[in-house]
Amino acid sequence: MQNDTTDATATGTATSAATAQAPRHIATVNDKLQTPDGNTVRLETRDLSVRYGISTFGVQNISAQIYDQNVTALIGPSGCGKSTYLRALNRMHDLGTDIEVTGEVYLDGENLYAPKMDPVVVRRRVGMVFQKPTPFPTKSIYDNVAAGLRLVGVRNRATLDEVVEQSLKDAALWDEVKDRLRSPGGSLSGGQQQRLCIARALAVGPEVLLMDEPTSSLDPMATARIEELIQKLKHKVTIIIVTHNMQQASRVSDYTAFFYVGELVELGPTQEIFSNPRELRTQEYFSGEFS
């Protein structure tokens, strides 16, 4: 955590710097990359590599497109770089010491690693939910959800009330907590805490939501609720979810990316990947040879 957040470890290329100047939100769908099957590219990585220390690569040369209005699942054995890849997408690696990110990440055509890009702004546009629920334990439920808004200077009570309510509804938590918004976030059950974290991330209106094994600490009931929630949310926000549970990937995702030893082996529609994987390594993984 010693590096300053503004240290861009990755290098933006000349082309990406030019793209970065286009104002965001003004670009229409036509400006964005459209695929033949009618998808819009929300996020794209080109030759993205993350190196820990001198020689350990977390991921290497990942080029992938993530589509809007879809859930993309990242699967693969543990230690194969799923979290590393995910954390490169909101520049969390900037906070570590001795981590080098190279390559490019484009969000709506803007390179997130361009020299002028502020990592703090990147993290507002690309939200994140972690493996363990991480509500701020001393803050109330309300203040947890409002935390991100307050960071950007929203003080107006009515606005805060409205966004908090809407975010909690989006996270399917409103009905359970609407009568006790003032009690501490730490007083909720594990599954509720995780939905609170989702609400907190949604409140700042991110374009992409990253989820790193969000249900691995939850019981089956709570897991089912989160999976159901993910299905609903994908129309509001592009979702990328890491999971080591293949059933979960097939249940919640439209696209699946299979990672193996720091490489992206294959990325395609979930049904195709599961029923008819192109790569031998994917087939072997599904038939259980790696685990």
Add this chain to the structure above:
Amino acid sequence: MADVVVPASARAAELIPARYRNPGDHFFKLVVLGLSSSIILLAVVMPVVLFIEAAPTFRAFGFMDFLTETTWDPVAAIHGAWPFVVGTLITSFGALLIAALPAIAVAIFVSEYAPKWLARVINYTVDLLAAIPSVVIGLWAIFNFAPMMRDLVYMPIYMWAIEEAEWLIPIIGAPSTYNLITATLILALMIVPYTVALSRDAIAQVPVEQREASWALGSTRWEVIRQAVLPYARTGIVAGLLLSLARGLGETMAVAMLIGNRNRMPFTLFGPAATMPSVIINEFREAVEPLHYSSTMAVGLYLFVVTIGINLLASYIQRKLSISKGVL
């Protein structure tokens, strides 16, 4: 088909006879029991002895009246603890007030901002400061710090107050070399290392997930500290402040050397005063009169009670912290 997994403990039970005990075990247990019960005994005996020795004073003046009497004049056989209670409260709370913010700021700086090498240098320096014997700090202050502060700070303020702010005079008083404020400043210097170390420990307890959650919301470094680090560390920092306060209450040497030893109220900031430890250390050798002796013991009893009380409160808060994760 399924293998029956035998727990290791069950297998051990088959190998070792149920009644077997290593004889060394028994001996060790006795030694530990003896040592720990003697410590408990000490903690119980100490206040009891203090109370018995102090009893003549409480009989003569009454428990409360001895506390609130503002004069301590052994020659006239008037003994009151109030000047020392007040002196102790002013120096220790004052020192805590002066030390707290800079110490917490240093703790935040070394844990959140400073590059590793600098953090190490600062931590080392702070630990070194804690290792200096208080009598050495007292010596330095007597010959160096105290006269310097008198000439460069207190005198000019006093002269200015005479001209411009006469209402200040009763509060600050005429500057003497050894006085209340100098003792408080030195005490602050002496508790800073503890406050820094304890705040640093409290900040180090904040889980990395809490910080990352805050980063991921788009916080800047300072916002992470405000949003995730300080609320989580708050309880630990408060407990650390209380422990520092307890140290300040009991700190004897440097304060006794610097405070000027005036045994009656009222005190002024730039004038001499006294504390509970300072009066004990200054008078216990001359306390041959029974009442004088028992009054010194009574002051010791008050000091004992207050220090134990603050320590208990601090450890209560720390225990609460480990159970309910930083909710204060």
